[in-house]
Amino acid sequence: MKKILISFVLLIALVLGACSGGATENKESSDSNEKGSKTITYQSENGPVEVPAHPKRVVVLQSFAGNVMSLGVNLVGVDSWSKMNPRFEKGLKDVEEVSEENLEKIIELNPDLIIGLSTTKNIDKLKEIAPTVTYTYGKVDYLTQHVEIGKLLNKEKEAQAWVDDFKKxxxxxxxxxxxxxxxxxxxxxxxxxxxxxxxxxxxxxxxxxxxxxxxxxxxxxxxxxxxxxxxxxxxxxxxxxxxxxxxxxxxxxxxxxxxxxxxxxxxxxxxxxxxxxxxxxxxxxxxxxxxxxxxxxxxxxxxxxxx
CATH class of the missing domain: 3.40.50.1980 (Nitrogenase molybdenum iron protein domain)
Structure with missing residues (x-):
């Protein structure tokens, strides 16, 4: 039991995340969702998901807060591991700490996009709050993961440019x-x-x-x-x-x-x-x-x- 618990905690702390190998359609379309007037279709590992073309209120439940921050997209809620990261302290100063267990708090934050891992709990309920995209840990390498999040946030070019520069x-x-x-x-x-x-x-x-x-x-x-x-x-x-x-x-x-x-x-x-x-x-x-x-x-x- 202890081994399972430690493995889970290490997984959440990680840095390597995972993701779908899909692509994002560039075409923007009308969205009946009151949180945004335009959407794009993101090809997630679980199929196409309509997400805001320009998300303004993102909740990250595991691992990917730094990816979102680096692409200049506004966060309103993040996981406890990200919140306690000294490196993120300034950027997350006004961002709430949340978990998949506290649905009421997430609802109060009025997110227009939720990001988590495939192991996230209450995914069906989260989908009722806002478009929810999850990634399976270890499915792709860590740099491809960042590009995928770039696709999700409609910032693929920015994400790829950083990856290319970092590798060099x-x-x-x-x-x-x-x-x-x-x-x-x-x-x-x-x-x-x-x-x-x-x-x-x-x-x-x-x-x-x-x-x-x-x-x-x-x-x-x-x-x-x-x-x-x-x-x-x-x-x-x-x-x-x-x-x-x-x-x-x-x-x-x-x-x-x-x-x-x-x-x-x-x-x-x-x-x-x-x-x-x-x-x-x-x-x-x-x-x-x-x-x-x-x-x-x-x-x-x-x-x-x-x-």
Whole structure:
């Protein structure tokens, strides 16, 4: 039961989202919905959905608040994980915290579009409040996910332009980093959550997409073996040294007991002894939206290259 709960929480915190591979029709049409006079047809993974051509009051129930914010679309409600993200604090200052359980609060916000995951509860009831689009976690890669949300918000060109630019910047940074630390140098990403240590694969937020997919830095063999398929792997402190790379990114939650860092087991890990541990604020690093990805990329460039 605990494993299921942790998996669910990690899923919600993630950054990698998912989505349909559909396209959006550019044709705008009349809409009888009083919240907007024009709509577009978005081809979601569950079929076509009539959504506002220019949404003004969006509610995001999981994961994608940063994607919407980066495209300049107004949010009126977001999930608790986004609301507690220091990186989002300014942009979400006047935005309400909501969940799929609190339908009355969502109704009060009068949204014209609701976005969530396929695991979101009360989807049928949410559809009665406003057009609702959900994405299945892991169905497409994280950058395609952003383009899909761009299609949904009628901002596909803006989303694709950011993706193209980001890939160039991340790839160039990866080449510079490998030239400095060595082609075969390994990097692992760990986190301490609910008194349990985790190591992550290449698509679970926390900078993993940048490090492994874009920069193509090497993952320790043990991490590749145990975490690559599911995205993460729970482990004990005793075996952490087996999963530690030459460099370790520690996604650290300041609200969690991190006393394991004071143990001899941890202190004797070569990356720790060599001062090759990059500590980041977990609350800022969970996701993989453009706002978070830009933060992560800048941090890695400064940390590895000193720029």
């Amino acid at each position: 910047r991340a790839e160039a940074a990866g080449k510079d980093i490998k030239a400095k630390i060595g082609e075969d140098t390994t990097v692992s990403v760990i986190e301490n959550f609910d008194k349990q240590l985790y190591v992550f694969g290449d698509n679970w937020g926390r900078g993993t997409e940048i490090l492994y997919q874009e920069m193509k830095l090497k993952m320790p063999e043990k991490v590749k073996e145990m975490a690559l398929k599911d995205g993460y792997y729970a482990l004990s402190l005793e075996v952490l040294p087996e999963f530690a790379g030459d460099y370790m990114v520690f996604s650290k939650n300041p609200d969690t007991d991190n006393s394991f860092q004071e143990t001899d087991t941890y202190k004797n890990i070569p990356a720790v002894k060599n001062n090759h541990v990059l500590e980041v604020n977990a609350k800022e690093f969970y996701f993989n939206d453009p706002i978070t990805l830009d933060l992560q990329l800048d941090y890695f460039v400064k940390s590895f290259l000193g720029n």
